[in-house]
Amino acid sequence: MNIGVIFAGGIGSRMSSANLPKQFLEIHGTPLIVHTIQHFQDHPEIDRVVVAIHPDWRDRFAHLVARFELTKVNWIVDGGATGQESRHRALRAVANDCPEDAVVLIHDGVRPLIDAQLISDNIRTVRELGSAITCTKGNETIVSSSGRHIDEVLPRDFLYVAQAPQSLRLGTALDIYNRAVAEGEHDSIDTATLLRRYGHELFRVDGPRSNIKITTAEDYYICRAFFDVIERNQIGG
Template sequence: MTSPLPAFAAIVVAAGSGSRAGGGKQWRLLGGKPVIRWSVEALLAAGAEDLVVVVSPGSGAEAGDALAGLTGWRLATGGAARADSVRNGLSVLGGPGERPVLVHDAARPMLDAAVIRRTLEALAEADGALPALPVADSLRRASDGLMDRAVERDGLWRAQTPQAFRFGTITDAYAGWPANESATDEATVVQRAGGRVRLVEGDPRLMKLTYPEDFAMAEALLPRQTRVGQGFDAHRWGPGASVWLCGVEIAHDQTLIGHSDADAGLHALTDALLGAMGDGDIGDHFPPTDPQWKGASSDRFLIHAVERLHARGGRLVNVDVTLICERPKVKPHRQAMRERLAALLSLPLDAVSVKATTTEAMGFTGRGEGLAAQAVATIDLPL
């Protein structure tokens, strides 16, 4: 049985400009959540009894939005350099001196409970601790773009965060740090003050988001789950000259009757998407009693469902729609329907299927009283 962690506090440093990543990387979405929220949630879930988030001046509102709904954290204002931001966070946090404090960069969102545990437990035998990974790649020095010489990699480690210290240890070490020098990280400060810093096993997923391409890599590393949703819709026939099916208008001697444009294919597909997310149904989002949706184009409903999926960091994998009717004939229009759905959903054409069938003259569709549609959508979502 795993022993409980000691009581600890934490500082999440999020005061940098993130210019190399395009600016404001701590507020950008990763897996449907702001980058900073991943670290704060991980530390709170691990049992942080007090957590200070350090942001740049004037960024308090952004932090409040990014961390909405979370409790147990408070703000501190960052300084000109990272060391100044950490000092400010320590000042807001306060003692007691023996309390363990984790200092973590918000730009490392893939924080795992096991890393937190290893780092804290290492304080039992050292003045500081940090997760690190051995350097696996061969290293070269270069001059003017040309290789100069190889660098021996034995004994070289890639430092990560969170870094752990007793509150008194890190504050005393910073107090003795020369004002005219820049501190690379807190482990350097403590070591300079004579402290022993232990390296513990890091995590390859605990990468730092520095450049725009790092976000694509981080998205690929997120644990995800595949979900499937299904939808069904039916509308009766009435007087008219055309019918909308899967976003395509087809000339016909009747039309489908409904509050909106009665596109049964898009309605079934919208419900399939919402169902896969566990996000209600089309009637919850667009009530038929609301006059603003009278005659509305149903592609608005489908786009709304896709936007909700993307807001949660989800991805649409494929869709499959079956139209059930005696007429009109769907086959001549099927390719146009697939192309329209692919455009609406930003999917490749081979991820979109539209089929048609009849009920052999049985039931309400067989008698020509109405048309039905069923749809299946496959998505994946971050865990």
């Protein structure tokens, strides 16, 4: 069993859309959250989807699920105060109905340029090797800096940017999130961070650079440009 775990509990504080959380902003007439879920909806290996959404926007999202016929959305849960809490709540909802060896693909609700191949690669990597972290190769020089001083220039040959999905077995996911809470951690950056903290081996899944997360207004316009290209290619055949 393979489950898409979509967390979209935030309200987009770094976007200028004060009246509408970023996950509900539209591209080509469809909200970003729907674009994201549609990839999981259409993928033949994905059995169900759970979505953690801000409670104030839960009714609006439920309406979108019906309108766009997102039939694989099996659970809608209230998001927490942090991304970690939202992911944890979603995982607990899945655990009530699914076995511990189910593969969960944890993905940002505002990362809508994921594709079917990336979903397949994550599932295969978990089943064949272990926990899978989607990454893209760094193509610029990375430095570490304290204040305005450059402390170190890092060789980029082995540097990657961690993205999503971040995929693993349900039992493993619950264990690391439960342990984090027990230790007083409620705002970890992502699942990969918790996996490393608790000694799990991680395996890289190479993803496209286009698989961006919509965090700022600039991200939104870049994403829209990608969708324009995809639409032109589809129309052009």
